[in-house]
Amino acid sequence: MHRTRTTAATALAVALAVIPLAGMSGSSGAAAARIADAGDSPGAAASVSPTPQxxxxxxxxxxxxxxxxxxxxxxxxxxxxxxxxxxxxxxxxxxxxxxxxxxxxxxxxxxxxxxxxxxxxxxxxxxxxxxxxxxxxxxxxxxxxxxxxxxxxxxxxxxxxxxxxxxxxxxxxxxxxxxxxxxxxWPATPLRGVIEGFYGTPWSHQARLDQLDFSAEHKMNIYVYSPKDDAYLREKWRDRYPAGRLAQIKELVDRARARHVEFTYALSPGLSVCYSSDADVEALTAKFGTLWDIGVRTFAVPLDDISYTKWNCAADKARFGTGGGAAGAAQSQLLNRVNREFIARHRGAQPLQMVPTEYADLKASPYKKALATRLDRNVLVEWTGVGVIAPTISVAQARQARDLFGHRILLWDNYPVNDYVSKRLMLGPFNGRAPGVPGRLAGITANPMIQPAASELALHTVADYVWNDRAYDARASWRDAIRELAGGDARAERALHAFADVNYTSAINPHQAPELAAAIDRFREDGRAGRLDGVLRDLRNAPAVLRDRLDSRAFVRESKPWLDATRAWGDAARDALRLIEADRAGDTATARQLRQRIPELVKTAKSYVYVDMKGKRIPVVVGDGVLDTFVADALAGHGASRAARTG
CATH class of the missing domain: 3.30.379.10 (Chitobiase/beta-hexosaminidase domain 2-like)
Structure with missing residues (x-):
């Protein structure tokens, strides 16, 4: 399971002599700018994203x-x-x-x-x-x-x-x-950005450079370097980076600074740290020192996804005792020493960030109480909402998190991350976060997918929300994101829209393929096969259009098995529609041919796989619950009509 990070709370109360858009709902990105205060023409302002205040x-x-x-x-x-x-x-x-x-x-x-x-x-x-x-x-x-x-x-x-x-x-x-x-x-919350904090294949160096450029264009100002499968962040946290790896990080730091993005280095010692060990404190601050020397000014110590019921050394049990309260006290001591012995002694260092071991709930506990009372007040505490992947986050929950942890909260939002369900692409918009939440936080960082270029659709919508949550409309922002990625090519935009629709569902977007599902429902109501066939034809052809016309070759490369599956499911669904029409027309010969062919098409559609970093082959899904159900219903309907004829 991927684990979290968070962004913290601080309210922006600003009285400005302007006509605000903040109270307007139902528009986002380019759409919200169209509701400008005066004039009968939207003018050039219609293209601004994130939506200005x-x-x-x-x-x-x-x-x-x-x-x-x-x-x-x-x-x-x-x-x-x-x-x-x-x-x-x-x-x-x-x-x-x-x-x-x-x-x-x-x-x-x-x-x-x-x-x-x-x-x-x-x-x-x-x-x-x-x-x-x-x-x-x-x-x-x-x-x-x-x-x-x-x-x-x-x-x-x-x-x-x-x-x-x-x-x-x-x-x-x-x-x-x-x-x-x-x-x-102006922004709705101080810190806005991306945390590379998932399990699985870390992003490439070029993908990280590209992400920093993308962040700058979308007014996001923080990138947290925390890939779970970088051994130098976790298992080998005490070890210095090889010169080549450190040089790459320096290039990222330099690019981030030139783009006004704060590069945050997150070191995760919890798998082996001895909290009471002076040597481990020195190892941690020494590691930070090597990163300081290449320009890093923001640091984090994630302590998520570890056990706090087992100590890594006998000295910790002797010093702190047992239980959650003891773990909170031990972690606070470590973090306070880092904060006072490193952050406070380095002019220009930004506030230390930490991820608690209890990061995904709002239940009072001895552990949280220890952090609230012992941890230095200027440390930012990261939190994921209620649940590792929170379906919704309310203003009341954000306020409660601040009260419970006793610190400013940095929301680590686990969307569009897919390491826990790598058979899927998460191409739907940022959703389920109430207006007003950003103003209660120190910021919001989104944990993206293993696929960096494909993550940009969702991250565009994250950027819109965190800049101006009051004007945010998820669907409008999503359409803007598709338009931007398509680069002004109308055919690529249409194909990308169809492809993103069948890769839409997630914990925060529970309805799969909403536009395709609506088209199928209309067909079931009015029986107009031609209109549905046009939708399915566009879906079937979308992969070829994207391969031919989309400028982002990285998106095409990362999405390959899902593109292949989409084409195959498009073939199967169109034949399923023809089967329904043949049954209605009493064309038994055509129906028989289609009935024999469709199972092989479905087998092909299910055959495409994503290969993870360990070589595991994971069958991918697209439009599941919609495309497969439509095909299955067509086959079942044929069987029923055949039985009726022979009965």
Whole structure:
């Protein structure tokens, strides 16, 4: 079973002189931006995801000129400036020139990034300033021939640049007109991101680099390195990394910093640590020291998925006694020493994170009481919700977790992780988390699938929720995620939608293939076989379309057995539909041929396997409970009609 991590609670109460979208439900991502406050046209703001807290169209516009001047404030974030420059060139500008102040050349577009010029322009364009915003917040305005963006901090400026990237068009020549827009935006919770915390094949180095890029584009700011099958995190936690492995981690740290993502290193000593051992404390802090030297500034000590009824050394039993309370006291002592002897002595270190052994419930216990009373107050405690995979999480539960553990809570959300059911892809949206939960937490990290590229569909929706939970709509965000992954290719988007629909179900999305199931229900009601056959044909052809047209070759590669199974189930389901029609028409010869052929198609559909890191062959499932049931019902119906004819 995969084990968890969590994100912690802190409320954001911000009074801002803007038109908020936070109270609007029923829209997300691009959809929510369409409910902007003024204007009869959605304008460019319709493309912004995650949904800004406040966005409205203006009645004016700007034109992307051949030359653009960028005026930046002193100390403006270099990655943000680089992104602004690249975005302007992608929009058609031939020359982007940095200047200390605006030029007087008529008609030339000027872009202000931070500094006095940006502050003045934002006020003039009714976007306010960045001063009153929470951390990572920003303001952006497009209008009256100017663009201005500014962040509360460097990360806020970078996020403003990411929003500008979405608002400007892609063009190979200057002259594009961009609708005026004013945005004022900030996140719902401080920490937002991904924890690679599953069992099974760890992600590749390239997949992690790609994830950091994806996180930045979606305004997620934390990546926790905690793959359960990295021996240097668990069984060999005392050992130094080989030089090559450490160099790879440094590359990840550097990429994360350039993308405004906090790389968190999580060391799990619980399988063998002796809590009362000075040598083990020194080994743990020494290991952290090697990571500090390559740039890591955030550390975690997960103590999940271990026994606390058995000690790893006799000294712990003698010192702490037995039972959950003793385990909580021992873990608190270890963590406090790490916190005081390493974190506190390293300027710039972020708060220590920990995963408790009891991480998946809200039951009072001696263990939780020990953590609440003994663990240093500034340590973040991770929690998964009620259950390793919580079907729902409410505001009341988040509040109760903070009270029970006595610390800020970082939610380790086990979605879309599939290590416990590796026969499935989890391609449905983030669901079941109530509005208001992020504001009670220090943050939310999502545990993804073994398949990194395929995880992006769900992670897109996670990013939408954790940035602006009040505007979040799971289905709308899911459609946006499909559109983004399809890269603007309408055929690829349609195929990806069909494929994701038959890989939809999970603990938080209990209904499998909701759109296909609805199409089958309509057929059962109205008997219109042609319409259902069109749906099944699209499903059957979806794998070939994705292989041919989807830019993400990693997605295609990772999904291979599920793509193969989808094609085969599409064949079986279409023949099952023909069987039903043949029975209705009394065409016994055709029905007999189909009845003989369908079982072999089903056998083929069930033959595809996922091979795990240990070589185990695991049959994959797609559309289970929908496709297989439809085929089985068709065969049973044929048998019944045949019996009726011969009886």
């Amino acid at each position: 406040s966005v409205h169209d203006r009645s004016d516009h700007v034109t992307i000129t051949r030359s653009v001047t960028v005026v930046a404030g002193p100390g403006t974030d270099a990655p943000a400036l680089a992104l602004v420059t690249r975005t302007l060139k992608d929009a058609g500008a031939r020359h982007v020139v940095r200047a200390g102040r605006a030029t007087s050349r008529d008609g030339q577009l000027t872009v202000y990034v931070d500094g006095a010029g940006a502050a003045r322009t934002l006020r003039e364009l009714d976007a306010g300033g960045a001063g009153g915003l929470p951390a990572d917040g920003y303001a952006l305005a497009i209008g009256a021939g100017r663009i201005a963006l500014a962040g509360k901090d460097a990360t806020g400026t970078y996020y403003a640049a990411q929003t500008l990237r979405q608002l400007l068009p892609h063009s190979d020549r200057p002259g594009a007109r961009v609708r005026g827009t004013a945005v004022r935006d």
